[in-house]
Amino acid sequence: MRSIYLIRHCQPAYPNGVKCCLGKLDLSLSEEGRLEAKKLATYFSKIALSTIITSPLARSRQTAEIISNGRYPIVSVVELEEIDTGLWDGLPFDLIKQKYPEDYQQRGENLARVPFPKGESYHQVLMRTEPCIEKMMKNYKGNLAIVGHTCVNQGLLSRWMGLDLEQAPGLLQSYGSISLIEIDKHTKKVKYVGKNLEAIPDQDECQAILERFQVGEDVRNHGRSVCELALEWTDLLMHKNYYLNRNLIAAAALLHDIARAEKEHAQIGADWINREGYPLVAEVIEFHHHLSSYDEERITEKTIVYLADKKVSGCQRVSIEERFNRSRKKCTTLVGRVKHRLAYLQAKKVEILLEEAMVY
Numbered sequence: 001m002r003s004i005y006l007i008r009h010c011q012p013a014y015p016n017g018v019k020c021c022l023g024k025l026d027l028s029l030s031e032e033g034r035l036e037a038k039k040l041a042t043y044f045s046k047i048a049l050s051t052i053i054t055s056p057l058a059r060s061r062q063t064a065e066i067i068s069n070g071r072y073p074i075v076s077v078v079e080l081e082e083i084d085t086g087l088w089d090g091l092p093f094d095l096i097k098q099k100y101p102e103d104y105q106q107r108g109e110n111l112a113r114v115p116f117p118k119g120e121s122y123h124q125v126l127m128r129t130e131p132c133i134e135k136m137m138k139n140y141k142g143n144l145a146i147v148g149h150t151c152v153n154q155g156l157l158s159r160w161m162g163l164d165l166e167q168a169p170g171l172l173q174s175y176g177s178i179s180l181i182e183i184d185k186h187t188k189k190v191k192y193v194g195k196n197l198e199a200i201p202d203q204d205e206c207q208a209i210l211e212r213f214q215v216g217e218d219v220r221n222h223g224r225s226v227c228e229l230a231l232e233w234t235d236l237l238m239h240k241n242y243y244l245n246r247n248l249i250a251a252a253a254l255l256h257d258i259a260r261a262e263k264e265h266a267q268i269g270a271d272w273i274n275r276e277g278y279p280l281v282a283e284v285i286e287f288h289h290h291l292s293s294y295d296e297e298r299i300t301e302k303t304i305v306y307l308a309d310k311k312v313s314g315c316q317r318v319s320i321e322e323r324f325n326r327s328r329k330k331c332t333t334l335v336g337r338v339k340h341r342l343a344y345l346q347a348k349k350v351e352i353l354l355e356e357a358m359v360y
Contacts, residue, residue, distance in 0.1 A: 004137070004181040005044075005145045006153050007067075008173040008194075009060040010036035020092050023085030023119065028058045036176040037066035039197050043279050045071070050142030053133075055080035055149060063176070064147040075140070079132035082149035086119025112165040122165055126155035137183070153179065160188045180277065195277035200247045206254040209276060218314070219260050225315040227253035230308035236358050237299065245280075245301055252284035252305045265289075290343065296350055299357055303350055310347045320347050 011033035014020060029037065040063070049072045054064035056076040064074050088096050097104050100117060107114045115121035129152050137144065148156075150173045157179055158168035172194045173179075180191040201209065210220055230253045234246050259269035270286035287295060287302045288309050295302045310323055324344045331337045 001182055001184050002141075003047075003143045004183060004188075005047075005049075005143070006156065006179040006181060007040065007063070007145060007147045008150060008153055008175060008177050009055075009057075009063045009147055010034070010040070011175040012059040015090070018092055020090050021085050021088040021096060023082050023089045023116070024057070025090045026058050029062045033059070033063070033175065034066065037063045040176055040178075041067045041069050043197055044145065045069075046274070048143055049145050051075055051140045052145045052147065053077060053080070053136050053140070054147040055082065055152070057081055057149070060147045060149065064145075067145065067147070072145075075136070077132055077136065079128045080146070080148050080152055083122070083125045083151035084116065084119040086116040088116055088119070110166070111169045112167075122151060122155050122168055125151055126159065126165065129156060130159060157190060157193060161190050161193075178277065180275070191275075192277045197279055199278055200245075200251050200281060201255075201276075201278055202247070203250065203254065206251055209255060209273075210258060213258055213272065215258055215260075219257050220254075221315050222312065223254045223257055225312045225317075226256065226305070226308045229312060229317065230304050233304055233308065233354060233358065237304075237354075240357065242299055242357065244299075244304070248280055248284065249301050249304055251278070251281045252288070252301065253308060255281060256285050256288045256305060256309060258285075291346060291350065296346055296353075299353065303354070307347065307350050307354060311351075320344070320351055323347075 011030050012027040013030035044067050052064045052068050052072050052074045054060045054074060054076050056078055068074055103117050112122040153173050154168040154171045157171050158165055160181060174196055177194040177196050179193045182189045182191055227250055230249050234244050234249050238244055255273055258272060259265040262268045266286055266289040270282040273285055274282035284302050284305050288305050291306050310320060311317055313323055328340055331340045
């Protein structure tokens with residue numbers, strides 16, 4: 001199986017900072033867009049890509065270049081350019097409504113089939129992009145990143161999801177968002193659509209993920225107990241003006257043991273959640289078993305989930321001493337006992353850090 005990461009370009013620099021109808025007009029990335037692209041570069045530095053395929057328009061090409069950072073070859077194909085918005089290209093939307101009221105209303109009633117005045121429709125875009133992408137997927141092996149545009153991506157996704165083209169405009173694509181498509185020899189499966197790198201699943205989405213991975217009820221209950229304790233601490237710390245992402249802590253606590261049955265469960269769990277489109281949550285999960293030296297010195301989302309997990313055994317709250325006394329019996333070698341002792345000392349260090357912060 002291989003993966004296709006369909007990406008919308010990052011934020012362009014609009015003329016005078018005013019958003020406009022954007023088609024072939026060739027705008028570079030804004031400063032905010034470059035920051036968004038750098039976040040994508042960090043994300044894709046952990047993913048094995050063979051090639052990045054991009055529209056030649058500057059906003060897409062620059063996004064691709066920043067993502068690549070010299071690591072991956074870039075192929076530019078004109079067929080991936082954004083929809084031709086014709087007479088409306090570069091015009092502010094308020095002006096379009098005033099100048100082309102009938103055309104604006106007609107397009108609003110059928111975005112997929114009605115072309116822009118002297119421009120293209122979604123259908124025409126799909127007719128040029130789909131054959132191109134099929135060819136690219138045959139010519140380039142391995143995992144691919146495709147940096148495109150809103151209408152380009154929406155049309156492709158609607159086809160791969162088996163939707164009517166009229167449903168394509170509902171497949172939201174924010175700047176720098178990613179859609180994941182998994183491909184085997186015969187099928188394309190759209191794993192998720194338009195995920196932002198800073199997306200965090202809510203409680204219902206977390207439970208759906210746990211069900212999808214067939215996680216047992218005992219592990220889910222443990223996650224709920226860890227989440228409850230972690231949020232108690234979070235609320236106290238936020239009341240004392242610590243800046244923390246409460247939603248991130250909740251999601252990471254609920255999902256931290258998703259791969260509990262695996263040997264390297266923290267890393268594997270992080271990989272699974274990253275693949276679900278939640279890299280922020282994945283990073284917390286990766287370090288819930290053992291913190292980096294950076295995080296053991298300061299209060300972060302990782303610190304809180306790490307310690308809450310240490311202070312909950314099953315669904316019962318325990319002391320650090322109780323938790324490590326129980327696990328010490330499993331250490332039958334000298335190396336194992338040394339690692340256990342170091343883990344205990346880290347947990348105690350973090351416990352003192354949090355206790356002092358919550359008291360003062």
